[in-house]
Amino acid sequence: VNLTWESMNFHQGQSHYRMDYLARTANSENRFLACLIKLLLVLWIGTTTALAAFSIEFLIRYLSNFKYAFFSNLLSHGITRFRDLTNPLALILAINGALCGLAGLLGVWKHLSVGSGIPHIKAYLNGIKISGLMCFSTLVSKYYGVIVSVVGGFPVGKEGPMIHLGAGMGAGLTQGMAPSLNIYTNFFRQFRNDLDKREFVGMGAAAGVSAAFGAPISGIIFAIEEGLSHFNPTTLFWLLICSCQSFFVLNLGKSYENGSFGDMSNGGLINFGKFSDASYQTVEFLIFVAMGVCGGCFGALFNQLNKWITTYRSSFIQSKKSKVFHVLAISLAVTNLAYYSMMVVPDCKPRAKDFNPYQMQLYCNDGEYHAGAAIWFATPENSVKDLFHAPVNNYNSSSLIEFVIVYFLISVFTYGISISSGLFIPSLLIGAAWGRLVGIFLQLYFPAMNFGDVGKYALVGASAQLAGTVRIYITICCIMMEATGNLTYAYPIIISCVVATCMGNLFNEGIYEIHNNLAGMPLLAWTPPKGADKVQVSEICARPVICLQRRMRVKEVVDILENCPHGGFPVVDPPEEDEIGVNQSHGRLRGFMLRHHVVQMILAAHLEDKMDEEVSWESYANVYPTQTDIYEIYVSDMLKFTGYLDFSKIMDPAPTTVKPHQSLDYCYQQFRMVGMRHMIVVNDLFDVVGIVTRKDLYRVT
Amino acid sequence: VNLTWESMNFHQGQSHYRMDYLARTANSENRFLACLIKLLLVLWIGTTTALAAFSIEFLIRYLSNFKYAFFSNLLSHGITRFRDLTNPLALILAINGALCGLAGLLGVWKHLSVGSGIPHIKAYLNGIKISGLMCFSTLVSKYYGVIVSVVGGFPVGKEGPMIHLGAGMGAGLTQGMAPSLNIYTNFFRQFRNDLDKREFVGMGAAAGVSAAFGAPISGIIFAIEEGLSHFNPTTLFWLLICSCQSFFVLNLGKSYENGSFGDMSNGGLINFGKFSDASYQTVEFLIFVAMGVCGGCFGALFNQLNKWITTYRSSFIQSKKSKVFHVLAISLAVTNLAYYSMMVVPDCKPRAKDFNPYQMQLYCNDGEYHAGAAIWFATPENSVKDLFHAPVNNYNSSSLIEFVIVYFLISVFTYGISISSGLFIPSLLIGAAWGRLVGIFLQLYFPAMNFGDVGKYALVGASAQLAGTVRIYITICCIMMEATGNLTYAYPIIISCVVATCMGNLFNEGIYEIHNNLAGMPLLAWTPPKGADKVQVSEICARPVICLQRRMRVKEVVDILENCPHGGFPVVDPPEEDEIGVNQSHGRLRGFMLRHHVVQMILAAHLEDKMDEEVSWESYANVYPTQTDIYEIYVSDMLKFTGYLDFSKIMDPAPTTVKPHQSLDYCYQQFRMVGMRHMIVVNDLFDVVGIVTRKDLYRVT
């Protein structure tokens, strides 16, 4: 665990000045108005998220079509004219390389825009502060980054980044300020605290899911499953509103694009198409379970390989320049592999009714097209749809096998390089391809059983593979149902997702957890670690505890702050002379001071003698989200030696305490469910004997 | 609030003997085996719930068909022969009356089988102990009660009771014993505690929803929304497994019934049919909102009327006999109203292709049938389906208006009488009828707008009415989507449900909350009451606190127990002479004893001098769920005057404490989220100054 990650503060304490502030402002607030403002903000988050998602999808589609038309042209001509592929390949490599290089540059410009964004959002919702994650430049980098990396031919999806963008809207539009743009207003002051901001981020993420997959319910489930732990029905309500709004705006946009403005039955940005004659039989149950097992194994393999590669990569590729070069190298490799693997397997099919717009002739005869090339050259979304719905003989099993292997490998290599890259679509694609293979083999070897549509197996395979990789199975079930608009297959999807998740969990963690762990983030899981009911808090808490006293000379305080990084300090009455060392106690607990409040006191020179005239809670609350540290301020010697600080009215007089012999199980639950940051361990005399933070709990898991 | 309701104990404390027990048993337990047993139990719960639901549905369908065939015959003959309806009416009244009387008798036999069961399950999941709720006889009474009351012609559904039955399976099959049947085994000891039992009850309820509506995802959402507050993904996992299993078994059963055993695409017991050409337009958005508003208002009106009637009824009808007579009277009224209202409105339609098997001729000409009668005489489920899908001119608007009014009134009167009666289907039926009316009027007055299918409005109306009544909107959205197998209408359904819930909440609470409140149950809502951040714990806690001391004479203990009903007592070191009365303190907190543990100590004569040889945690854990009270045991004078009890090794040494100036907001969250029962208020010296239980928190809401 990396000690530099800090937690968020969800509770602001009961300090004298805050209670005073609450009492002062109690009557001036208008509950109805507050609710209205929140409603408007939520609708606004939904709207902007949908617009962002819509424009990303539009740009990607437009640019891809352009690129594919160009390539297709080039390839057909190149092949027919020269029977030689070198020249067109060089041109394709150059174009893809340029786009991917751009993606790499955007990635190194803002390293928080790298990856799918979901691991970061997960950590954020879990309560870890990641500064810059939601700031404007990161979002810009993500927006353009995902466009160029998808168009550049990487095996990446745009859904993860859309969710990150949604979360960014949630954080950015509701604070009434944007420090990175130097915008400060007086609006929405009431939402400037970690608790409300986090709620908005959750809503934005839900809106992102809703827009990306056309799945409003999945949006809610995602927000719950991914970590909005201490949510309650009020939050559920706002989540629902926000994801509906996003779905609504997106549908409006799509209906406009389709030329039937106002017709609302368009679905989301991804639409996997309807399964017309959906049905299945009891015996297939076993097949679904088996596919779940495969999905879990493949997913676990994916995660393990990716973990090794990422670890290895992070020890070699560190400078910005080498990161960009690495992106370029991977891009070259991906394009080459795609190109040659398409050439290797002969898979010519007669050109039927135009199912897929990316049907290329390549070296096939006239009136035919290359079916293998269609998977490689369509956008991943279209390939998935095609694998679900194309007639059984549309794909050769050899080209599918080859596709699965190659695509699996390049996806493993791609996730984690310095570009913004979603994981959902690549996983779905891999799963759909092997799922379809399963279907083809079943039809081949058990023709008598009449198993029906191969698309069904593609669907189940896709769900299993995705669940095996990311392990958020309830969300995936909902997404697959909502994105196919089909509920008959609910049961197969659920079974395969559950089995895949369980199977995968036998081997390793989900890919998001792996990446968060590699970054040393102390995410707290929902459940206490196994056997926690036999461990006592005293075995895991940190001690000795660095404490403050209610009245202290500035110098002493500065010394303490400069010599430790802790985010908060218990305030105690010092033990009497003869008690020191006895019971390992640090004196009787009186309250708790957050580090940045202490620094703020020194900075504002809120000394003992002028407290009541000058100080008010606003001077502490209004600096949010800035948290100045002691190293950033200059403290004059005058102040240091003559000033006295009195914490009694600023500290939280009622911090949460726990007894040393309380069970870890219970302590963990309390900590996690209520969203605490510090828990003070006190003995029977209310003397401080230890302290528990997120990191202590994380260490024992 | 009724003080006799007790809470459940979700945490067993860290007492010396329990820690000892955990240490002793740590290695003997086999995690894999434990998991397997749980899996089998969960599958078993799902299976039995599905079978129960399936058989209820089957019996109801069979008996109803029989009854309707008989009536139909009778009416046609009666009318054509005598032009006189008196005789057949008398016969119908007699048959319905007999069935309803039986329902009433079952209801008074086990009063916990009365009503839909959902309010009780909700309270149970919230943490309130309702003894007998899950016992065998209650479930039997519910099973037969719902069959006879639906067949008897009451406007009630079978879905609520199915959910109750599912919950009962969860509790009954997993304890390895059934006190009401005098069955005690050694199996499943590990699940005999409130925490695990509650989890199983949640699963059973989810399985019930899944079976009743063919909606596995809704099952999970129901369990979450209805109160499994401190759930975590592990629970989600089991919920999913259980509701899938139930869906699976049900589908098997239905496929067998349909003659295609093994074909799994049958859906649930309710199937509202597919909407073929689903689509809608932006302007309709406003209509959906307006329908949401109507749904909210009608729902609130329903609740308010029902509340008045229930209050009034409960003050007049108290004896068992009068309850049964009341049921009979309502049955008479309902049958008469249905009968005459069907006769009043002439609504003859030509007999087309057989949409509805309950088409009766009555006084219509040959080749025609009475459309109004079809709503009245079909089972409610079929009527709902018909309202969703029948062609626009199938129902007369006048017969719909009349139906809505009459059905609304009889439903209001029926819910709360002494029969088992679900609310979902009646609400859906009312909503579908007025929703269809809206559709008909729109087509009539805005023919140019081309609003499409009237069934769409029936669907939206049904959702809005149900949400306006029961207010569990997310579950309802999911159920409507899963039961229609349609996701295009997701957005209209969500909008109308959300608006209806908000609208309804302006007027009153949901019908389940109303009934729980009337029963004085202290249910804790998810969120702290408004303004809770300005209230301090000291303002709401109970004081003075009755405490025990670590070592006490039996007589003193018995006196304390006999003179108060409290469920637990802080154990303190008594204050020194000169401190008494100072600070209102009761002495330093040392631990906490549950009342039934104290009684158990006395009963087993675990006296001070023979603790360590005789006592083990098992003697306290194994009596679960019995909690003997002091009034039920005889304590000899010998014991009283010479015996001493020592609580130090049995008490929980680390009860949760809170400071008097902590905010109510924070305290409430902790209490609710972690599932506590007692929270002890201590001052800076760790002296007990107050106590907070569920009832104190409930009082301030």
Ligand SMILES: Nc1ncnc2c1ncn2[C@@H]1O[C@H](COP(=O)(O)OP(=O)(O)OP(=O)(O)O)[C@@H](O)[C@H]1O
């Ligand atoms: N005041 C303190 N005195 C002694 N140890 C502390 C104190 N505060 C935290 N710790 C311990 O130091 C370790 C590192 O914690 P860290 O300094 O990151 O805590 P924090 O910054 O207060 O909390 P967080 O990082 O979760 O925001 C943990 O084991 C923690 O228990």
Ligand SMILES: Nc1ncnc2c1ncn2[C@@H]1O[C@H](COP(=O)(O)OP(=O)(O)OP(=O)(O)O)[C@@H](O)[C@H]1O
């Ligand atoms: N030991 C006690 N001494 C004094 N008051 C108590 C004590 N225990 C509970 N109370 C108070 O008595 C009132 C009634 O509570 P009740 O006796 O029902 O609590 P309980 O039975 O311990 O908890 P629950 O009913 O939730 O299981 C509440 O206001 C509660 O705060």
Ligand SMILES: [Mg+2]
């Ligand atoms: Mg820290």
Ligand SMILES: [Mg+2]
């Ligand atoms: Mg009580």
